[in-house]
Amino acid sequence: MLNKRLSEQDPEVFSLVEKETDRQNQNAEMIASENFASKAVMEAMGSALTNKYAEGLPGKRYYGGCKFVDVVEDLARDRAKTLFGADWVNVQPHSGAQANAAVYLTFMKPGDKLLGFDLSHGGHLTHGSPVNFSGIMYDAHFYGVEKETGRLDMNKIREKAKEVKPRMLSIGASAYTRDFDYEAFRDIADEVGAFLWMDMAHTAGLIAAKLLNDPLPWAHVTTTTTHKTLRGPRGGMILVGRDTENTIGKIAPKSGRVKNWGEVLDGAVFPGTQGGPLMHVIAAKAVAFGEALQPDFKVYQQQVLKNAKAMAGALTEMGYNLVSGGTDNHLLLIDLRNKNITGTTAENILGAAEITVNKNMVPFDTESPFVTSGIRVGAPAMTTRGMKEPEFEYLAKLMDQVLSNPTDEQMHHKTAQEVKALCERFPLYDAVAI
Protein backbone atom coordinates (compact mmCIF):
# COMPACT_ATOMS: atom_id res chain seq x y z
CA MET A 1 0.00 0.00 0.00
CA LEU A 2 2.76 2.43 0.96
CA ASN A 3 4.49 2.32 -2.40
CA LYS A 4 1.49 2.37 -4.70
CA ARG A 5 1.10 5.37 -6.98
CA LEU A 6 -1.98 7.53 -6.47
CA SER A 7 -3.49 6.30 -9.76
CA GLU A 8 -3.42 2.74 -8.41
CA GLN A 9 -4.25 3.39 -4.77
CA ASP A 10 -7.10 5.84 -5.28
CA PRO A 11 -8.24 6.21 -8.90
CA GLU A 12 -11.12 8.44 -7.79
CA VAL A 13 -8.87 11.14 -6.29
CA PHE A 14 -6.28 10.61 -9.05
CA SER A 15 -8.85 11.33 -11.71
CA LEU A 16 -9.87 14.57 -9.97
CA VAL A 17 -6.23 15.66 -9.72
CA GLU A 18 -5.88 14.85 -13.42
CA LYS A 19 -8.99 16.87 -14.28
CA GLU A 20 -7.84 19.86 -12.25
CA THR A 21 -4.40 19.69 -13.91
CA ASP A 22 -6.11 19.66 -17.32
CA ARG A 23 -8.26 22.61 -16.28
CA GLN A 24 -5.17 24.57 -15.30
CA ASN A 25 -3.45 23.61 -18.56
CA GLN A 26 -6.34 24.69 -20.78
CA ASN A 27 -7.63 27.74 -18.99
CA ALA A 28 -6.64 31.42 -18.99
CA GLU A 29 -5.87 31.72 -15.28
CA MET A 30 -6.21 35.41 -14.47
CA ILE A 31 -6.93 35.33 -10.74
CA ALA A 32 -4.51 37.90 -9.32
CA SER A 33 -3.69 35.85 -6.20
CA GLU A 34 -2.85 32.66 -8.09
CA ASN A 35 0.26 31.42 -9.84
CA PHE A 36 1.80 28.15 -11.04
CA ALA A 37 4.45 26.65 -8.76
CA SER A 38 7.30 24.72 -10.41
CA LYS A 39 7.36 20.94 -10.41
CA ALA A 40 10.38 21.14 -8.09
CA VAL A 41 8.30 23.09 -5.56
CA MET A 42 5.45 20.59 -5.88
CA GLU A 43 7.81 17.63 -5.57
CA ALA A 44 9.12 18.98 -2.25
CA MET A 45 5.51 19.44 -1.10
CA GLY A 46 4.65 15.87 -2.03
CA SER A 47 7.65 14.44 -0.17
CA ALA A 48 8.18 12.29 2.94
CA LEU A 49 8.73 15.46 4.97
CA THR A 50 4.97 15.54 5.42
CA ASN A 51 5.44 12.75 7.97
CA LYS A 52 7.66 14.70 10.34
CA TYR A 53 6.57 16.47 13.52
CA ALA A 54 8.95 19.31 14.34
CA GLU A 55 7.30 21.62 16.89
CA GLY A 56 9.76 24.32 17.85
CA LEU A 57 12.58 25.78 15.77
CA PRO A 58 15.82 24.36 14.29
CA GLY A 59 18.04 23.20 17.16
CA LYS A 60 15.19 23.67 19.70
CA ARG A 61 12.56 21.08 18.83
CA TYR A 62 10.08 19.20 20.99
CA TYR A 63 10.59 16.04 18.89
CA GLY A 64 13.53 13.82 18.01
CA GLY A 65 14.64 12.96 14.48
CA CYS A 66 14.77 16.56 13.28
CA LYS A 67 18.37 16.68 12.03
CA PHE A 68 17.43 16.92 8.36
CA VAL A 69 14.31 19.07 8.67
CA ASP A 70 16.36 21.46 10.81
CA VAL A 71 18.67 22.02 7.85
CA VAL A 72 15.68 22.42 5.54
CA GLU A 73 14.13 25.10 7.75
CA ASP A 74 17.45 26.91 8.13
CA LEU A 75 17.83 26.89 4.35
CA ALA A 76 14.36 28.36 3.93
CA ARG A 77 15.03 31.04 6.56
CA ASP A 78 18.46 31.98 5.19
CA ARG A 79 17.22 32.18 1.61
CA ALA A 80 14.25 34.31 2.65
CA LYS A 81 16.54 36.65 4.59
CA THR A 82 18.79 37.07 1.56
CA LEU A 83 15.85 37.55 -0.79
CA PHE A 84 14.22 40.31 1.26
CA GLY A 85 17.19 41.72 3.20
CA ALA A 86 15.51 40.70 6.47
CA ASP A 87 17.20 40.36 9.85
CA TRP A 88 14.72 37.76 11.08
CA VAL A 89 12.09 35.52 9.48
CA ASN A 90 9.68 32.79 10.49
CA VAL A 91 8.72 30.43 7.66
CA GLN A 92 6.25 28.32 9.64
CA PRO A 93 2.89 30.11 9.13
CA HIS A 94 0.58 27.71 7.31
CA SER A 95 -0.94 30.59 5.33
CA GLY A 96 -1.08 34.35 5.01
CA ALA A 97 -3.95 34.56 7.50
CA GLN A 98 -1.92 32.52 10.04
CA ALA A 99 1.07 34.84 9.64
CA ASN A 100 -1.25 37.77 10.31
CA ALA A 101 -2.75 36.09 13.38
CA ALA A 102 0.75 35.84 14.88
CA VAL A 103 1.30 39.56 14.26
CA TYR A 104 -1.91 40.46 16.12
CA LEU A 105 -0.99 38.17 19.00
CA THR A 106 2.40 39.85 19.26
CA PHE A 107 1.45 43.50 19.00
CA MET A 108 -2.19 43.83 20.08
CA LYS A 109 -4.25 43.05 23.16
CA PRO A 110 -7.96 42.25 22.64
CA GLY A 111 -9.85 45.52 22.25
CA ASP A 112 -6.81 47.50 21.02
CA LYS A 113 -7.33 49.76 18.04
CA LEU A 114 -6.30 48.85 14.51
CA LEU A 115 -6.28 51.23 11.56
CA GLY A 116 -6.36 49.20 8.34
CA PHE A 117 -7.08 49.45 4.63
CA ASP A 118 -10.83 49.04 4.06
CA LEU A 119 -11.64 45.63 2.55
CA SER A 120 -14.17 47.15 0.14
CA HIS A 121 -11.45 49.52 -1.13
CA GLY A 122 -8.85 46.81 -1.70
CA GLY A 123 -7.73 45.66 1.78
CA HIS A 124 -7.95 42.12 3.17
CA LEU A 125 -10.31 40.30 5.52
CA THR A 126 -7.57 39.88 8.12
CA HIS A 127 -7.10 43.64 8.33
CA GLY A 128 -10.08 44.19 10.63
CA SER A 129 -13.14 42.92 8.74
CA PRO A 130 -16.07 42.34 11.15
CA VAL A 131 -16.42 38.74 9.94
CA ASN A 132 -12.77 37.93 10.70
CA PHE A 133 -11.06 37.44 14.09
CA SER A 134 -9.20 40.70 13.44
CA GLY A 135 -12.45 42.65 13.47
CA ILE A 136 -14.05 40.54 16.21
CA MET A 137 -11.18 40.71 18.70
CA TYR A 138 -9.86 44.20 17.97
CA ASP A 139 -11.37 47.65 17.56
CA ALA A 140 -10.94 48.09 13.81
CA HIS A 141 -11.01 51.42 11.99
CA PHE A 142 -10.36 51.94 8.31
CA TYR A 143 -8.86 54.24 5.72
CA GLY A 144 -9.72 54.02 2.03
CA VAL A 145 -9.03 55.40 -1.41
CA GLU A 146 -10.29 58.69 -2.79
CA LYS A 147 -13.40 58.56 -4.96
CA GLU A 148 -11.96 60.73 -7.74
CA THR A 149 -8.54 59.06 -8.04
CA GLY A 150 -8.98 55.53 -6.70
CA ARG A 151 -5.72 56.16 -4.79
CA LEU A 152 -4.72 56.57 -1.16
CA ASP A 153 -4.23 60.11 0.09
CA MET A 154 -1.51 60.11 2.77
CA ASN A 155 -2.76 63.39 4.29
CA LYS A 156 -6.20 61.88 4.87
CA ILE A 157 -4.64 58.75 6.37
CA ARG A 158 -2.59 60.92 8.72
CA GLU A 159 -5.73 62.78 9.84
CA LYS A 160 -7.54 59.49 10.41
CA ALA A 161 -4.61 58.07 12.38
CA LYS A 162 -4.49 61.16 14.60
CA GLU A 163 -8.21 60.81 15.26
CA VAL A 164 -8.18 57.03 15.91
CA LYS A 165 -4.76 56.74 17.63
CA PRO A 166 -4.38 53.06 16.70
CA ARG A 167 -2.08 50.60 18.46
CA MET A 168 -1.26 49.19 15.01
CA LEU A 169 -1.43 50.72 11.54
CA SER A 170 -1.63 48.18 8.74
CA ILE A 171 -0.76 48.43 5.06
CA GLY A 172 -1.28 45.86 2.35
CA ALA A 173 -4.05 44.89 -0.01
CA SER A 174 -5.60 42.25 -2.16
CA ALA A 175 -6.99 44.64 -4.78
CA TYR A 176 -4.98 47.88 -4.90
CA THR A 177 -3.19 48.64 -8.14
CA ARG A 178 -0.73 51.26 -6.92
CA ASP A 179 2.41 51.14 -4.80
CA PHE A 180 2.59 52.25 -1.16
CA ASP A 181 4.62 55.10 0.29
CA TYR A 182 6.09 53.20 3.26
CA GLU A 183 8.19 56.09 4.49
CA ALA A 184 5.07 58.27 4.81
CA PHE A 185 3.21 55.44 6.58
CA ARG A 186 6.09 55.08 9.04
CA ASP A 187 6.10 58.78 9.68
CA ILE A 188 2.38 58.58 10.54
CA ALA A 189 2.92 55.51 12.73
CA ASP A 190 5.71 57.31 14.61
CA GLU A 191 3.57 60.40 15.04
CA VAL A 192 0.72 58.47 16.68
CA GLY A 193 2.89 55.87 18.45
CA ALA A 194 1.62 52.87 16.47
CA PHE A 195 3.25 49.69 15.24
CA LEU A 196 3.49 49.61 11.45
CA TRP A 197 2.61 46.29 9.82
CA MET A 198 2.83 45.62 6.09
CA ASP A 199 1.08 42.61 4.56
CA MET A 200 2.83 42.16 1.21
CA ALA A 201 1.02 38.91 0.36
CA HIS A 202 0.17 40.04 -3.16
CA THR A 203 3.29 41.89 -4.15
CA ALA A 204 6.10 39.93 -2.41
CA GLY A 205 7.54 38.64 -5.71
CA LEU A 206 7.68 42.13 -7.17
CA ILE A 207 9.24 43.45 -3.96
CA ALA A 208 11.81 40.63 -3.91
CA ALA A 209 12.73 41.58 -7.49
CA LYS A 210 13.06 45.22 -6.34
CA LEU A 211 10.44 46.43 -8.80
CA LEU A 212 8.19 47.95 -6.14
CA ASN A 213 9.03 49.97 -3.01
CA ASP A 214 10.57 47.93 -0.20
CA PRO A 215 8.53 47.89 3.05
CA LEU A 216 11.13 46.15 5.21
CA PRO A 217 13.16 49.24 6.17
CA TRP A 218 9.97 51.01 7.29
CA ALA A 219 7.50 48.47 8.68
CA HIS A 220 8.08 47.07 12.18
CA VAL A 221 6.86 43.75 10.87
CA THR A 222 6.00 42.41 7.41
CA THR A 223 3.93 39.35 6.51
CA THR A 224 3.39 37.58 3.21
CA THR A 225 1.95 34.58 1.51
CA THR A 226 4.41 32.50 -0.50
CA HIS A 227 2.10 31.40 -3.33
CA LYS A 228 1.08 34.56 -5.18
CA THR A 229 3.63 36.67 -7.11
CA LEU A 230 6.34 34.86 -5.10
CA ARG A 231 5.34 31.63 -6.95
CA GLY A 232 6.03 29.18 -4.15
CA PRO A 233 3.88 26.67 -2.26
CA ARG A 234 0.68 27.72 -0.50
CA GLY A 235 1.87 29.21 2.80
CA GLY A 236 2.87 32.24 4.84
CA MET A 237 5.91 33.94 6.34
CA ILE A 238 6.74 36.77 8.76
CA LEU A 239 9.75 39.06 8.37
CA VAL A 240 11.42 41.80 10.35
CA GLY A 241 13.82 44.19 8.63
CA ARG A 242 16.50 46.11 10.45
CA ASP A 243 15.36 47.49 13.78
CA THR A 244 18.76 48.53 15.10
CA GLU A 245 17.32 51.34 17.20
CA ASN A 246 14.78 48.98 18.76
CA THR A 247 11.90 51.19 17.70
CA ILE A 248 9.56 48.27 18.22
CA GLY A 249 10.70 48.01 21.82
CA LYS A 250 10.14 51.70 22.42
CA ILE A 251 6.43 51.58 21.68
CA ALA A 252 5.75 48.08 22.94
CA PRO A 253 4.16 47.30 26.26
CA LYS A 254 6.69 45.77 28.66
CA SER A 255 9.35 46.90 26.18
CA GLY A 256 12.01 46.82 28.86
CA ARG A 257 11.75 43.05 29.04
CA VAL A 258 11.70 42.30 25.33
CA LYS A 259 15.14 42.15 23.77
CA ASN A 260 14.36 40.31 20.56
CA TRP A 261 11.08 40.83 18.73
CA GLY A 262 11.84 37.93 16.43
CA GLU A 263 11.68 35.64 19.46
CA VAL A 264 8.30 37.06 20.48
CA LEU A 265 6.96 36.56 16.95
CA ASP A 266 8.37 33.01 16.89
CA GLY A 267 6.39 32.31 20.06
CA ALA A 268 3.26 33.85 18.55
CA VAL A 269 3.46 31.35 15.66
CA PHE A 270 4.21 28.35 17.88
CA PRO A 271 2.81 27.78 20.45
CA GLY A 272 0.75 30.98 20.10
CA THR A 273 -1.39 30.22 17.07
CA GLN A 274 -0.15 26.99 15.47
CA GLY A 275 0.94 23.48 16.29
CA GLY A 276 3.52 21.52 14.31
CA PRO A 277 5.00 23.17 11.23
CA LEU A 278 4.38 21.68 7.77
CA MET A 279 7.95 20.61 7.02
CA HIS A 280 7.14 19.49 3.46
CA VAL A 281 5.76 22.97 2.74
CA ILE A 282 8.78 24.59 4.40
CA ALA A 283 11.01 22.50 2.09
CA ALA A 284 8.95 23.76 -0.86
CA LYS A 285 9.34 27.34 0.43
CA ALA A 286 13.14 26.80 0.47
CA VAL A 287 12.97 25.62 -3.16
CA ALA A 288 10.81 28.59 -4.19
CA PHE A 289 13.09 31.11 -2.44
CA GLY A 290 16.05 29.46 -4.20
CA GLU A 291 14.23 29.97 -7.51
CA ALA A 292 13.46 33.58 -6.62
CA LEU A 293 17.16 34.23 -6.00
CA GLN A 294 17.98 33.31 -9.62
CA PRO A 295 18.41 36.16 -12.13
CA ASP A 296 15.53 34.94 -14.32
CA PHE A 297 13.07 35.59 -11.47
CA LYS A 298 13.60 39.33 -11.91
CA VAL A 299 13.05 38.97 -15.68
CA TYR A 300 9.78 37.12 -14.91
CA GLN A 301 8.60 39.85 -12.53
CA GLN A 302 9.51 42.56 -15.05
CA GLN A 303 7.36 40.74 -17.59
CA VAL A 304 4.47 40.52 -15.08
CA LEU A 305 4.51 44.33 -14.87
CA LYS A 306 4.74 44.75 -18.64
CA ASN A 307 1.88 42.32 -19.21
CA ALA A 308 -0.40 43.93 -16.64
CA LYS A 309 0.27 47.34 -18.24
CA ALA A 310 -0.34 45.97 -21.76
CA MET A 311 -3.67 44.52 -20.69
CA ALA A 312 -4.61 47.74 -18.87
CA GLY A 313 -3.85 49.76 -22.01
CA ALA A 314 -5.87 47.44 -24.27
CA LEU A 315 -8.89 47.38 -21.95
CA THR A 316 -8.83 51.16 -21.48
CA GLU A 317 -8.81 51.61 -25.25
CA MET A 318 -11.90 49.39 -25.46
CA GLY A 319 -13.73 51.66 -23.00
CA TYR A 320 -13.20 49.77 -19.74
CA ASN A 321 -12.95 51.74 -16.54
CA LEU A 322 -9.90 50.75 -14.46
CA VAL A 323 -9.94 51.79 -10.82
CA SER A 324 -7.10 54.34 -10.34
CA GLY A 325 -6.80 54.59 -14.13
CA GLY A 326 -4.30 51.76 -14.59
CA THR A 327 -1.76 49.74 -12.63
CA ASP A 328 1.72 49.85 -11.13
CA ASN A 329 1.70 46.19 -10.15
CA HIS A 330 0.46 42.76 -11.25
CA LEU A 331 -3.30 43.37 -11.10
CA LEU A 332 -6.15 45.36 -12.57
CA LEU A 333 -9.43 46.22 -10.93
CA ILE A 334 -12.12 46.78 -13.56
CA ASP A 335 -15.23 48.77 -12.67
CA LEU A 336 -17.91 47.33 -14.97
CA ARG A 337 -20.69 49.76 -14.14
CA ASN A 338 -20.38 51.60 -17.47
CA LYS A 339 -20.75 48.23 -19.23
CA ASN A 340 -24.00 47.45 -17.38
CA ILE A 341 -22.80 44.12 -16.13
CA THR A 342 -22.15 42.97 -12.55
CA GLY A 343 -19.02 41.30 -11.24
CA THR A 344 -20.88 38.02 -10.70
CA THR A 345 -22.19 37.88 -14.25
CA ALA A 346 -18.76 38.82 -15.62
CA GLU A 347 -17.08 36.08 -13.55
CA ASN A 348 -19.63 33.53 -14.76
CA ILE A 349 -19.57 34.30 -18.47
CA LEU A 350 -15.79 34.67 -18.56
CA GLY A 351 -15.66 31.31 -16.78
CA ALA A 352 -17.82 29.80 -19.51
CA ALA A 353 -15.21 31.08 -21.97
CA GLU A 354 -12.38 29.45 -19.93
CA ILE A 355 -11.09 32.79 -18.63
CA THR A 356 -10.87 32.60 -14.84
CA VAL A 357 -11.16 35.85 -12.88
CA ASN A 358 -12.90 36.78 -9.65
CA LYS A 359 -15.68 39.22 -8.98
CA ASN A 360 -14.49 42.01 -6.72
CA MET A 361 -15.91 45.03 -4.92
CA VAL A 362 -14.79 48.32 -6.39
CA PRO A 363 -14.34 51.35 -4.10
CA PHE A 364 -17.73 52.92 -3.26
CA ASP A 365 -19.48 49.91 -4.76
CA THR A 366 -23.26 50.07 -5.00
CA GLU A 367 -23.65 46.27 -5.20
CA SER A 368 -23.33 43.74 -2.37
CA PRO A 369 -20.10 41.72 -1.90
CA PHE A 370 -21.91 38.70 -3.42
CA VAL A 371 -22.73 40.59 -6.61
CA THR A 372 -20.12 43.40 -6.88
CA SER A 373 -19.55 45.87 -9.68
CA GLY A 374 -16.10 44.75 -10.66
CA ILE A 375 -13.64 42.03 -11.49
CA ARG A 376 -10.02 41.64 -10.46
CA VAL A 377 -7.59 40.43 -13.10
CA GLY A 378 -3.96 39.45 -12.55
CA ALA A 379 -0.95 38.76 -14.74
CA PRO A 380 1.30 36.43 -12.65
CA ALA A 381 -0.01 33.02 -13.74
CA MET A 382 -0.19 33.55 -17.50
CA THR A 383 3.22 35.26 -17.39
CA THR A 384 4.61 32.09 -15.77
CA ARG A 385 3.40 30.22 -18.87
CA GLY A 386 5.62 32.51 -20.95
CA MET A 387 3.01 34.88 -22.34
CA LYS A 388 4.06 38.41 -23.21
CA GLU A 389 2.40 41.71 -24.17
CA PRO A 390 0.82 40.53 -27.48
CA GLU A 391 -0.86 37.59 -25.72
CA PHE A 392 -2.13 39.85 -22.91
CA GLU A 393 -3.55 42.27 -25.48
CA TYR A 394 -5.20 39.30 -27.20
CA LEU A 395 -6.59 38.10 -23.85
CA ALA A 396 -8.04 41.58 -23.29
CA LYS A 397 -9.75 41.30 -26.69
CA LEU A 398 -11.13 37.86 -25.78
CA MET A 399 -12.44 39.22 -22.48
CA ASP A 400 -14.13 42.06 -24.31
CA GLN A 401 -15.82 39.79 -26.83
CA VAL A 402 -17.40 37.89 -23.94
CA LEU A 403 -18.30 40.92 -21.79
CA SER A 404 -19.80 42.74 -24.79
CA ASN A 405 -21.98 39.71 -25.57
CA PRO A 406 -23.13 38.57 -22.13
CA THR A 407 -25.97 36.34 -23.32
CA ASP A 408 -24.37 34.96 -26.49
CA GLU A 409 -23.45 31.42 -25.46
CA GLN A 410 -22.09 30.63 -28.90
CA MET A 411 -19.64 33.49 -28.54
CA HIS A 412 -18.60 32.18 -25.11
CA HIS A 413 -18.02 28.75 -26.62
CA LYS A 414 -16.02 30.17 -29.53
CA THR A 415 -13.91 32.20 -27.06
CA ALA A 416 -13.25 29.07 -24.99
CA GLN A 417 -11.82 27.41 -28.12
CA GLU A 418 -9.62 30.47 -28.75
CA VAL A 419 -8.39 30.41 -25.14
CA LYS A 420 -7.60 26.71 -25.44
CA ALA A 421 -5.62 27.28 -28.65
CA LEU A 422 -3.67 30.08 -26.95
CA CYS A 423 -2.89 27.90 -23.91
CA GLU A 424 -1.69 25.06 -26.14
CA ARG A 425 0.98 27.40 -27.51
CA PHE A 426 2.27 27.93 -23.93
CA PRO A 427 2.34 24.49 -22.32
CA LEU A 428 2.27 24.31 -18.54
CA TYR A 429 2.48 20.93 -16.80
CA ASP A 430 2.75 17.40 -18.24
CA ALA A 431 -0.50 15.48 -18.23
CA VAL A 432 -0.58 15.04 -14.44
CA ALA A 433 1.31 17.50 -12.31
CA ILE A 434 2.48 15.01 -9.67
Ligand SMILES: Cc1ncc(COP(=O)(O)O)c(C=O)c1O
Ligand atom coordinates in the same frame (compact mmCIF):
# COMPACT_ATOMS: atom_id res chain seq x y z
C1 LIG B 1 -3.22 40.85 1.48
C2 LIG B 1 -3.52 39.43 1.86
N1 LIG B 1 -3.21 39.00 3.10
C3 LIG B 1 -3.48 37.76 3.51
C4 LIG B 1 -4.06 36.85 2.67
C5 LIG B 1 -4.41 35.49 3.21
O1 LIG B 1 -3.62 34.50 2.71
P1 LIG B 1 -4.09 32.96 2.87
O2 LIG B 1 -5.20 32.76 1.91
O3 LIG B 1 -2.83 32.20 2.54
O4 LIG B 1 -4.49 32.77 4.29
C6 LIG B 1 -4.37 37.22 1.35
C7 LIG B 1 -5.00 36.23 0.45
O5 LIG B 1 -5.61 36.50 -0.51
C8 LIG B 1 -4.11 38.55 0.95
O6 LIG B 1 -4.42 38.98 -0.27
